[in-house]
Amino acid sequence: MTDESRRGFIGKAFGAFAAVGGIASLIAMKKTWDPLPSVMSAGFTTVDVSGLEENKLEIVVWRGKPIFILKYSADMTPTEGRNIKIGDHYYSVMIGLCTHLGCIPAYRTVKKDFKCACHGGEFSADGKETFGPPPRPLDIPPFNLDGETLVLGEEGEAYRALVAKA
Amino acid sequence: MAEFKKADSMLEWFDQRLGVINFSKVMMTEYWIPKNINFLWAMGALLMMMFGVLLISGIFLLMYYKPDVALAFDSVNYTIMHDVAYGWLFRHIHAVGASVIFLVIYIHMFTGIYYGSYKKGREMIWLSGMLLFVLFSAEGFSGYMLPWGQMSYWAAYVITEIFGGIPVIGGDLVVWIRGNFYVSDSTLTRFFMLHVLLIPVVMLGAIAFHFYSLRFPHVNNEAGEFFDYDVEAEKYLAGDKKGSKVIPFWPVFLAKDFFVMGVFLIFFFYLVFYYYGFAMDPVNFDKADGLKTPTHIYPEWYFLWSYEVLRGFFFEMFGISGKDLGLMAFAFANGIFLVMPWLDRSPTVAPANQRPYFKIWFWLLMIDLIVLTIFGKLPPTGANAWVGFASSLSFIVLFLALPVITTLEAKKLGAK
Amino acid sequence: MKELKILAVVASLVLVTFYGIEPYAHHVMHPEGKPADFKFSDLKNVDTSLKGDVTAGKESFVNNCTACHSLTADGFDPMMSDADSAAAYGVTPPDLSLAGRIYEKNFLANFIFDPVTATKVEHKYPANGSKVYPMPAYSWMGAQEIMNIVAYLESVSPKAIDEAGLASLAAKEERTLFDVSREQNAEVFKSACGRCHDMKYGGLSATTPKVTIQGYMGSTPPDLSQYIISRGSHYLDGFINNPQEYLHGTGMPRVGLSEQAQAEVIEYMTQVGDPKKTEREELGPKVLLYLLIFAILAYLWKRKIWSEVH
Numbered sequence: 001m002t003d004e005s006r007r008g009f010i011g012k013a014f015g016a017f018a019a020v021g022g023i024a025s026l027i028a029m030k031k032t033w034d035p036l037p038s039v040m041s042a043g044f045t046t047v048d049v050s051g052l053e054e055n056k057l058e059i060v061v062w063r064g065k066p067i068f069i070l071k072y073s074a075d076m077t078p079t080e081g082r083n084i085k086i087g088d089h090y091y092s093v094m095i096g097l098c099t100h101l102g103c104i105p106a107y108r109t110v111k112k113d114f115k116c117a118c119h120g121g122e123f124s125a126d127g128k129e130t131f132g133p134p135p136r137p138l139d140i141p142p143f144n145l146d147g148e149t150l151v152l153g154e155e156g157e158a159y160r161a162l163v164a165k166a
Numbered sequence: 167m168a169e170f171k172k173a174d175s176m177l178e179w180f181d182q183r184l185g186v187i188n189f190s191k192v193m194m195t196e197y198w199i200p201k202n203i204n205f206l207w208a209m210g211a212l213l214m215m216m217f218g219v220l221l222i223s224g225i226f227l228l229m230y231y232k233p234d235v236a237l238a239f240d241s242v243n244y245t246i247m248h249d250v251a252y253g254w255l256f257r258h259i260h261a262v263g264a265s266v267i268f269l270v271i272y273i274h275m276f277t278g279i280y281y282g283s284y285k286k287g288r289e290m291i292w293l294s295g296m297l298l299f300v301l302f303s304a305e306g307f308s309g310y311m312l313p314w315g316q317m318s319y320w321a322a323y324v325i326t327e328i329f330g331g332i333p334v335i336g337g338d339l340v341v342w343i344r345g346n347f348y349v350s351d352s353t354l355t356r357f358f359m360l361h362v363l364l365i366p367v368v369m370l371g372a373i374a375f376h377f378y379s380l381r382f383p384h385v386n387n388e389a390g391e392f393f394d395y396d397v398e399a400e401k402y403l404a405g406d407k408k409g410s411k412v413i414p415f416w417p418v419f420l421a422k423d424f425f426v427m428g429v430f431l432i433f434f435f436y437l438v439f440y441y442y443g444f445a446m447d448p449v450n451f452d453k454a455d456g457l458k459t460p461t462h463i464y465p466e467w468y469f470l471w472s473y474e475v476l477r478g479f480f481f482e483m484f485g486i487s488g489k490d491l492g493l494m495a496f497a498f499a500n501g502i503f504l505v506m507p508w509l510d511r512s513p514t515v516a517p518a519n520q521r522p523y524f525k526i527w528f529w530l531l532m533i534d535l536i537v538l539t540i541f542g543k544l545p546p547t548g549a550n551a552w553v554g555f556a557s558s559l560s561f562i563v564l565f566l567a568l569p570v571i572t573t574l575e576a577k578k579l580g581a582k
Numbered sequence: 583m584k585e586l587k588i589l590a591v592v593a594s595l596v597l598v599t600f601y602g603i604e605p606y607a608h609h610v611m612h613p614e615g616k617p618a619d620f621k622f623s624d625l626k627n628v629d630t631s632l633k634g635d636v637t638a639g640k641e642s643f644v645n646n647c648t649a650c651h652s653l654t655a656d657g658f659d660p661m662m663s664d665a666d667s668a669a670a671y672g673v674t675p676p677d678l679s680l681a682g683r684i685y686e687k688n689f690l691a692n693f694i695f696d697p698v699t700a701t702k703v704e705h706k707y708p709a710n711g712s713k714v715y716p717m718p719a720y721s722w723m724g725a726q727e728i729m730n731i732v733a734y735l736e737s738v739s740p741k742a743i744d745e746a747g748l749a750s751l752a753a754k755e756e757r758t759l760f761d762v763s764r765e766q767n768a769e770v771f772k773s774a775c776g777r778c779h780d781m782k783y784g785g786l787s788a789t790t791p792k793v794t795i796q797g798y799m800g801s802t803p804p805d806l807s808q809y810i811i812s813r814g815s816h817y818l819d820g821f822i823n824n825p826q827e828y829l830h831g832t833g834m835p836r837v838g839l840s841e842q843a844q845a846e847v848i849e850y851m852t853q854v855g856d857p858k859k860t861e862r863e864e865l866g867p868k869v870l871l872y873l874l875i876f877a878i879l880a881y882l883w884k885r886k887i888w889s890e891v892h
Contacts, residue, residue, distance in 0.1 A: 039346050063347035064456050204585050254858045407891045421887040428877030439866030451812035462611050467603050540602030
């Protein structure tokens with residue numbers, strides 16, 4: 001009897017040990033599928049907004065999409081729920097894809113608005129649709145604020161407050 | 167091991183070493199199939215042939231295809247279509263074959279449902295078949311991405327996005343599947359690996375298992391009749407071929423299959439040469455552009471019914487958002503066929519036209535699936551959205567009602 | 583007999599589904615646009631019944647057009663490189679050698695009169711707007727003078743070689759008819775489309791540099807290599823004739839091609855985008871015939887085998 005139970009124990013121990021190896025391999029395989037570190041770091045784009053010029057559109061790429069950052073000049077009025085205040089200035093931070101069919105609108109510094117050349121849609125400086133086919137304002141990407149540095153891809157407090165007001 | 171005697175013939179030489187005579191008996195000449203069948207029983211052989219056609223055409227495409235976002239589109243549309251001798255033919259065969267194989271799969275599957283070939287011992291045939299359906303779907307989806315056209319990109323985008331609806335892990339899961347935050351080079355290359363290696367290898371195993379699972383419960387027949395195969399086989403071997411209820415796989419069963427294949431191939435190659443547009447969507451001849459969404463996004467025709475179930479629920483109900491309801495319905499639709507053997511509570515194995523209630527259920531299901539398929543392609547606006555909602559709901563109701571219907575039917579038939 | 587009944591049921595289910603997802607769905611998603619109008623009958627600013635004088639036309643042409651346009655067929659060579667002229671005007675001004683042949687007469691005359699209305703891009707160049715079309719309107723010119731210029735352009739334009747001519751050219755140069763015909767059609771494409779659009783699979787790139795054209799049009803005009811497949815000849819036929827009708831608000835101007843020139847452009851797009859069409863159409867019947875015989879033999883064999891068991 002004891003012999004049989006010992007054999008049973010050794011069998012189970014062997015099985016359990018093999019299972020540990022199997023699980024460890026699966027974890028390794030799962031990690032091989034993970035996005036590469038370079039991809040992960042590219043998923044969070046940091047932009048130092050302090051050096052930006054007023055009324056000049058800055059375009060950065062975040063997760064394959066163009067992101068518009070526009071620093072307001074003193075004569076531009078910010079909109080509740082659309083603009084964020086960083087330091088002493090207001091900014092528009094938006095995904096730069098026309099909400100109609102995804103073309104990239106151009107910023108017109110004189111009229112202070114966006115014009116989409118594809119189908120003639122227009123947006124005001126805060127991203128609200130003002131003319132043409134676009135169904136909704138330009139989307140706002142998740143961001144976080146760290147002093148005067150904007151971190152795209154993280155949902156920060158300022159972002160949540162902004163979305164709540166919109 | 168007994169000593170080998172010198173072989174008198176080549177056959178004997180091989181038989182000594184591989185047991186080929188016995189093997190061919192088991193696999194071919196004494197593998198018994200019921201005689202009472204119609205051409206719908208040839209769909210299995212047809213699928214095997216189509217799998218071979220896809221495998222071979224795929225090998226030639228693989229020689230020139232480049233799984234890289236910068237090169238993929240031109241390697242398919244220029245190198246293969248314009249430069250490689252008969253490259254266009256192999257691409258057409260592969261694309262049309264991938265589409266048409268689903269037609270045969272659906273006919274095969276609904277033949278099984280119509281004749282009740284999933285119960286009373288045949289559950290494993292059904293389950294392994296449904297596993298193959300899942301594998302073929304994954305193979306179709308991963309392959310559709312490879313030409314890297316607009317539809318490849320946006321179908322991949324929309325379908326991977328679905329996983330984002332899974333609670334808690336959804337968001338991370340999508341990124342994990344894509345290997346990036348958006349559909350990108352890493353997505354293309356890993357789906358390429360899945361398409362040309364991992365899924366086909368698993369498929370080969372599943373096909374072998376599917377065939378093996380046929381061995382014990384045997385193939386069903388047109389009447390759903392159960393009989394003793396050993397007795398009938400003996401009759402056949404004794405020379406009473408006309409009186410026996412069985413035929414051997416080779417040559418009798420396959421003789422019929424070859425004829426069905428011949429007719430099917432005429433249809434198939436007509437499509438390959440003259441009507442391939444349905445399998446090679448024109449929109450996919452625009453190169454993938456993540457910044458430009460096409461006006462209409464729809465999957466290949468064989469996914470339309472479940473796609474319509476997904477988007478059929480477009481408004482909030484019981485405090486659950488339309489999106490989540492759609493995802494739940496989508497999960498239901500894709501899983502429910504798997505448990506078909508246990509939803510059908512009637513012990514009767516008979517064609518649907520001999521089952522008073524099941525008959526109605528079957529044809530309602532066919533109509534519903536056709537409606538879902540058609541409205542899955544139409545833009546979901548206005549009345550279309552409501553037809554989509556009604557047919558999606560009917561789909562769920564039909565399956566929820568199946569156990570009740572079949573229980574009542576069993577009582578009725580039992581009472582007679 | 584019973585098997586045929588089953589086949590009929592299966593086939594009708596398949597056909598209903600097919601009708602819904604192919605012809606019907608496409609009809610819903612892509613409603614038919616207006617058919618092509620090769621007379622451009624909406625343009626009525628110039629009386630095109632006037633007979634133009636070629637000599638006077640050439641004089642007007644030298645005075646008004648050669649500052650920007652070249653016409654190599656009559657010895658007026660371009661003054662700047664493509665890139666430089668594109669930088670100066672926004673887009674490379676066309677060489678007018680083929681203008682008299684490929685543009686429809688009424689369109690050409692009305693285009694000279696007012697390019698913006700002729701090309702239907704008023705939405706991009708509104709009156710009093712800040713953006714101005716690169717070519718000024720010649721609405722101050724009399725109809726006679728415009729028709730003189732048109733007559734001159736028609737007279738210097740090299741004529742299209744017909745099929746017989748192409749065949750003898752192919753024989754002389756030991757090239758295939760396909761190649762010489764594609765080469766001739768390519769010239770029309772270059773004149774009509776090649777300033778903005780690439781034709782990568784035909785080895786052509788737009789004469790206007792990418793950066794310039796993007797600024798001019800708002801986005802980069804697409805490469806047209808696969809448009810014969812992605813859009814189809816039927817759509818292209820209507821679209822090229824009147825882009826606004828098919829894609830409202832598009833930046834693409836109406837080009838004003840004559841019926842023949844447009845057919846040549848579409849033929850070129852087919853020759854580049856679907857060069858195996860002929861091969862495919864030749865191989866098809868042979869394969870189908872083979873399979874028909876295959877099926878018949880399979881049927882006879884099946885009958886023989888099954889006669890023993892039935």
